[in-house]
Amino acid sequence: MRQSRLFFMPFLAVAAFLALAGNVCAQNTSKPLMGAQTCQRWTQSIKEAEDEKTGLMSSRFTVMANQNWVFGYASGLNAATAQKNNLLEDLDQQTLSDWVSQYCETNPEKSVTDAIHELFRRLGRKI
Numbered sequence: 001m002r003q004s005r006l007f008f009m010p011f012l013a014v015a016a017f018l019a020l021a022g023n024v025c026a027q028n029t030s031k032p033l034m035g036a037q038t039c040q041r042w043t044q045s046i047k048e049a050e051d052e053k054t055g056l057m058s059s060r061f062t063v064m065a066n067q068n069w070v071f072g073y074a075s076g077l078n079a080a081t082a083q084k085n086n087l088l089e090d091l092d093q094q095t096l097s098d099w100v101s102q103y104c105e106t107n108p109e110k111s112v113t114d115a116i117h118e119l120f121r122r123l124g125r126k127i
Contacts (some may be wrong), residue, residue: 039104042066042112046101066112067097074116077127089126 050061053114054061071093078087103115120127 010059020116021038022023037066037112038108039110040116042100042104042107043108067093070100070112070116073113077116081127085127086126087120089125 040119045062049063074088074091074096077087081087096116099119100112100115103118104110107114117127
């Protein structure tokens with residue numbers, strides 16, 4: 001009798017784990033892709049990261065991830081148009097990030113990709 005209980009213990013443990021994991025995975029944790037995010041979200045994530053009380057590591061990570069997405073998106077646009085012109089000429093990461101932040105502060109209803117396209121438009125760089 002004792003052996004049969006021991007035999008089923010690993011199966012019960014796995015079943016319990018899967019039941020709990022299913023509940024955790026069922027929570028709605030989806031977020032829109034970065035390019036689909038509004039400027040309002042961009043600005044909000046920066047404010048949360050800068051706030052000493054709520055400046056959690058996850059908020060700072062979100063800002064860094066968002067900035068890296070912007071750098072990658074701009075680099076991708078540059079690579080796609082490399083034969084026409086260099087979109088990133090005289091631009092560094094800080095300038096690009098600052099521009100997106102400034103644009104998003106004044107245009108919260110726009111998207112982050114709108115900010116990047118507007119920067120290139122104002123610089124006279126054709127995409």
